[in-house]
Every structure is written in C-alpha cells, then in structure tokens.
Amino acid sequence: MNMNKSNIFGKEENEIENFNGPCYEVMLIGDSGVGKTCLLVRFKDGAFLSGSFISTVGIDFRNKVVDVEGTKVKLQIWDTAGQERFRSITRAYYRDANALLLLYDVSNKASFDNIRAWLGEINEYAQEDVVIMLLGNKADMTSERVIRTEDGERLANEYNVAFMETSAKTGMNVDLAFMAVAKDLKMKKTRKPTDPKFSVTDYVNQEKQSVGCCSS
Numbered sequence: 001m002n003m004n005k006s007n008i009f010g011k012e013e014n015e016i017e018n019f020n021g022p023c024y025e026v027m028l029i030g031d032s033g034v035g036k037t038c039l040l041v042r043f044k045d046g047a048f049l050s051g052s053f054i055s056t057v058g059i060d061f062r063n064k065v066v067d068v069e070g071t072k073v074k075l076q077i078w079d080t081a082g083q084e085r086f087r088s089i090t091r092a093y094y095r096d097a098n099a100l101l102l103l104y105d106v107s108n109k110a111s112f113d114n115i116r117a118w119l120g121e122i123n124e125y126a127q128e129d130v131v132i133m134l135l136g137n138k139a140d141m142t143s144e145r146v147i148r149t150e151d152g153e154r155l156a157n158e159y160n161v162a163f164m165e166t167s168a169k170t171g172m173n174v175d176l177a178f179m180a181v182a183k184d185l186k187m188k189k190t191r192k193p194t195d196p197k198f199s200v201t202d203y204v205n206q207e208k209q210s211v212g213c214c215s216s
C-alpha cells in the first residue's frame with residue numbers, strides 16, 4: 001500500500017509534481033472489479049490493462065496535467081480499492097476530494113445496486129460541494145450487459161448527478177469524463193457571479209459519444 005502523496009513515479013511525474021497551477025483531487029470509487037484502475041490507466045497512459053485482474057490495495061494516485069480552455073490544471077487522481085476491507089482507508093480520503101467518479105460495471109448488477117450505498121458514503125464523508133459523476137463502465141461488453149443505459153440515467157437523475165457510460169477497454173468517453181469534471185472544477189473556481197452556471201450534465205450530453213463508438 002502506498003499512501004505517500006509525494007510518491008515519485010519517474011521524470012514525467014516529477015515535472016507534473018512541480019507544476020504549480022491549479023490542482024484538483026479526483027477520486028475513483030465503486031465496487032471491486034468495476035474498472036477504476038483501468039479507467040485511470042486509460043486516461044493517463046492511453047492503454048488498457050488486460051490480463052489477470054489485480055485488485056488495488058488501499059489507495060494510490062496518478063497525476064495528469066490537462067488543458068481546460070487554454071488553462072493548464074493538474075488532476076491528482078486517487079485510485080481507491082473497491083474491496084470492503086479497505087473501506088476505512090478510502091473513507092479518510094473523501095474529504096479532500098474535489099470530484100468523485102463513481103463507477104459501476106454494466107455487466108454486474110450488484111455493482112449497480114451498490115451505487116446507492118456509495119452515494120450514502122459520499123453524503124456522509126465527502127465535501128458538500130463535491131462534483132459527482134456516475135459512470136457505467138465496461139460499455140463494450142454488449143452481450144454481457146445487464147444494466148441498460150436508461151437505468152444508469154434514471155439513477156443519476158434521481159440523485160442529480162452527471163452520468164455517462166465509459167469503456168476503459170476501448171477508451172469510449174474516458175477523456176470526456178475527466179475533462180468534464182476538470183472543466184466543472186475550474187469553472188467553479190473562476191466563475192464570476194454574472195457568468196452563466198456551468199452544467200456538467202449539459203456539457204456531457206453535448207459531447208458524449210454513443211456506445212459502440214470507440215475513441216481514446
């Protein structure tokens with residue numbers, strides 16, 4: 001387990017560490033096996049971790065600097081362990097998170113049913129103004145799918161959170177999910193009272209790709 005925020009991963013990571021512009025903490029949460037690590041690796045490295053599934057132990061993070069409408073912002077992305085036995089560790093990190101990407105697996109009903117419990121945890125431990133996005137991952141698994149897109153949309157609407165389906169395997173909507181939260185966080189910081197309010201849901205609806213379309 002590595003819980004040291006000054007963890008060093010290599011030269012590129014050191015350069016990112018030295019970045020002194022705005023930095024936002026984004027946390028990936030959801031049941032074990034829904035694809036949190038794969039989503040992060042896809043976003044960070046543009047690759048898919050296939051092969052045997054190695055569960056995250058505790059919590060770890062990767063940094064990425066992204067360009068939001070001409071301004072560079074750093075996303076510090078925390079990858080948490082979905083397994084119940086690590087829950088007390090991950091809970092301790094909620095309060096620092098500016099945004100939460102809450103994942104379920106469209107081919108795993110239990111992971112979807114548990115979303116309400118995850119939202120309960122968020123309500124209890126996260127900051128009140130945390131940006132939340134619900135992600136139905138593994139959208140590429142068309143024949144194994146048990147959760148329809150409309151089910152995800154309905155749940156997201158019920159809790160008033162943004163929603164989209166993603167695939168860490170194909171890359172579908174992965175950049176969009178991270179960029180939407182980056183944009184929302186940046187707008188929150190820089191918005192003048194007279195500026196129109198930024199809506200992640202509207203932004204995502206404009207930008208999102210349909211299932212089956214595979215851009216990374």
Ligand SMILES: Nc1nc2c(ncn2[C@@H]2O[C@H](COP(=O)(O)OP(=O)(O)OP(=O)(O)O)[C@@H](O)[C@H]2O)c(=O)[nH]1
Nearest residue numbers: 032033034035036037038055056082138167168169
């Ligand atoms: N087909 C498909 N498989 C995926 C996708 N994302 C992840 N997987 C697979 O699902 C398994 C679990 O992925 P992880 O990213 O390790 O899951 P996790 O949510 O980080 O799991 P924990 O660390 O235990 O919390 C791996 O075998 C991945 O290859 C996806 O979008 N599509």
